[in-house]
Amino acid sequence: MSAQSTQNAKPGREAQGTILTAELAFARDALEPHVSAETMHYHYDKHYLGYVSKTNALIKGTDLAEAALEDIIRQAAWKRRRSLLVNAAQTWNHAFFWASLSPDGDAEPDAILTSAMERAFGSLESFRQKFIEKGLAHVGSGWLWLVCDKHRGLMLVTTDKAIPVWLGTDRVPLLVCDLWEHAYYLDWKNDRGAWLGAFIESCANWNHAGRQLAALLNGQAIWTYPG
Numbered sequence: 330m331s332a333q334s335t336q337n338a339k340p341g342r343e344a345q346g347t348i349l350t351a352e353l354a355f356a357r358d359a360l361e362p363h364v365s366a367e368t369m370h371y372h373y374d375k376h377y378l379g380y381v382s383k384t385n386a387l388i389k390g391t392d393l394a395e396a397a398l399e400d401i402i403r404q405a406a407w408k409r410r411r412s413l414l415v416n417a418a419q420t421w422n423h424a425f426f427w428a429s430l431s432p433d434g435d436a437e438p439d440a441i442l443t444s445a446m447e448r449a450f451g452s453l454e455s456f457r458q459k460f461i462e463k464g465l466a467h468v469g470s471g472w473l474w475l476v477c478d479k480h481r482g483l484m485l486v487t488t489d490k491a492i493p494v495w496l497g498t499d500r501v502p503l504l505v506c507d508l509w510e511h512a513y514y515l516d517w518k519n520d521r522g523a524w525l526g527a528f529i530e531s532c533a534n535w536n537h538a539g540r541q542l543a544a545l546l547n548g549q550a551i552w553t554y555p556g
Contacts, residue, residue, distance in 0.1 A: 347394055348385050348401075348417075350378060351424035351555050359432040363527040368515045376511055377423040383416040398554040406496060418491040421554050422472055422505065426512075428552065429504045431534035439539040441546070442503075449483035457529050459485060460506075464525040470509045473525070475538065476500040477545055501545050502552075503538040 353373065358366035384401070387410075388394050393401050398421055405414035438446060443453065450456035464473045467487040472494070474486045479499035487508070488494050494502050506528045507513075513524035537552075544551045 347388065347556075348381055348398055348420060348554075349556050350381050351427055353427055355430070355432050360430060360434075360532055363516070363531050364430075364513075365516050368513070371515070372423075372507075372512055373427070377420070377427075380416050380419040380423065384413070384420050387413045387416060397556060402493065402496060415491045418493050418496070421493055422491065423507075424554055425502060425552065426472075426505050426507050428537050429506070429534050430532050431536065432532075433536075434528075434532040434534065435530070436535055438535040442535065442539045442542050445477075445483050445542065457526075460529045461522055461525045463487060464506065464508060465522050467508055473506045473508055474500075474502050475504040476502050477542060501541065503541045504533055506533075 353369075357369040357373070360369070384398075388396070388401060393404060396404070398417060401417045402414065402421060404410075405417055437443065438453070446453060446456050450459055460473070460475075463485045464487070467473065469489065471487050471489045474488065474494040476484050476486050476494055477500070478484050483503075484500070486494055486500065494500050494505075506525065508521070510519075513521070517524040517527070541551055543549075
């Protein structure tokens with residue numbers, strides 16, 4: 330990942346360590362009825378903040394205590410420190426997911442992103458259908474990413490469990506949807522397809538995705554974890 334972008338989420342309070350929490354850019358009830366305030370409470374205040382706290386506990390007093398989260402993830406993967414990798418990666422993934430959400434999700438992608446999506450998927454409607462199909466085809470927990478691959482352009486990619494899509498790849502994430510049940514079960518029960526449809530049609534932050542692509546095309550800094 331590149332140097333920290335000015336498009337990062339506003340850094341939040343420290344969670345008993347050096348990794349800050351990424352603050353939400355919207356109220357917890359702003360995504361209703363697609364994502365309830367109750368879901369946001371459990372997802373952000375319990376799951377996400379739990380990952381931040383555990384990451385900080387694992388790096389406290391080590392040579393990673395002052396490292397950027399992206400570097401912590403790389404080092405944890407290289408040294409096979411599974412607990413640190415899971416918690417650090419889930420901290421990063423969730424922060425990028427918060428940035429991928431918007432109460433104005435019914436807006437359309439900008440012209441540059443739309444053109445790229447039409448080249449890759451045929452049309453915006455075809456993209457939405459393939460997005461839902463890709464998410465439904467993924468078995469178990471994970472993440473569904475819209476990425477720009479260095480060699481193949483825009484792609485839809487799923488990753489298992491906690492692994493970030495950029496780790497060990499040339500893929501830059503533009504948007505991500507959480508496929509773990511805690512992201513949608515209170516609102517959609519086991520209907521993952523309904524959640525995927527609600528996300529891509531009403532909750533996706535196309536401004537964020539467009540900024541990511543524009544930064545990549547212009548050789549500028551892309552999103553990194555706030556710190």
